[in-house]
Amino acid sequence: MKDLTITTMHKNHIPEVIEIERVSFSTPWSELSFINEIYNPNSTTYVALSDTTVVGYICLKQIKDEGHILNLAVHPKFRRQGIAKTLVSKALETFRANKCNFIYLEVRVSNIQARKLYEDFGFKPVGIRKNYYILPLEDAVIMLLQI
Numbered sequence: 327m328k329d330l331t332i333t334t335m336h337k338n339h340i341p342e343v344i345e346i347e348r349v350s351f352s353t354p355w356s357e358l359s360f361i362n363e364i365y366n367p368n369s370t371t372y373v374a375l376s377d378t379t380v381v382g383y384i385c386l387k388q389i390k391d392e393g394h395i396l397n398l399a400v401h402p403k404f405r406r407q408g409i410a411k412t413l414v415s416k417a418l419e420t421f422r423a424n425k426c427n428f429i430y431l432e433v434r435v436s437n438i439q440a441r442k443l444y445e446d447f448g449f450k451p452v453g454i455r456k457n458y459y460i461l462p463l464e465d466a467v468i469m470l471l472q473i
């Protein structure tokens with residue numbers, strides 16, 4: 327997508343982020359969850375902006391050399407234009423710069439789009455967390471990328 331900017335998430339982005347979150351997940355994060363991530367020194371949060379409109383976001387956490395992708399979504403109107411790819415690339419660049427060796431994430435077993443996205447970056451399924459998600463109850467695939 328042309329004219330896409332990736333920048334650190336600020337408090338004033340949160341209303342738009344929450345709108346995307348609500349249409350993307352059955353158990354959306356609250357405003358407070360995003361505020362906690364913004365101020366957590368172990369976390370990094372990015373938004374993708376088209377002009378000044380928030381079209382996607384990603385939340386990352388790092389403990390020692392282990393990174394975790396906690397959350398990722400793109401506004402339904404802006405999907406299939408490479409925005410998630412740009413956000414995941416930015417996440418990997420950040421983890422590499424912070425000397426991360428392992429990057430984990432969980433994804434619903436049925437979320438084929440997201441699993442394909444991560445596989446394209448080299449993430450491999452390494453385990454299952456039984457009944458990790460609710461609404462509907464579903465297992466998570468744990469995916470790992472070693473960098």
Ligand SMILES: CC(C)(COP(=O)(O)OP(=O)(O)OC[C@H]1O[C@@H](n2cnc3c(N)ncnc32)[C@H](O)[C@@H]1OP(=O)(O)O)[C@@H](O)C(=O)NCCC(=O)NCCS
Nearest residue numbers: 350398399400405406407408409410411433439440442443
């Ligand atoms: C998953 C999601 C973030 C993808 O965002 P996006 O901006 O549309 O993704 P991109 O356009 O960057 O696509 C990147 C790759 O993801 C995969 N992909 C994305 N959407 C797909 C779809 N509908 N069907 C199949 N593969 C898909 C493809 O591999 C695609 O690469 P390609 O275009 O070269 O085929 C978006 O669909 C979303 O927000 N879903 C709801 C929230 C969610 O599931 N988040 C992930 C939780 S772990």
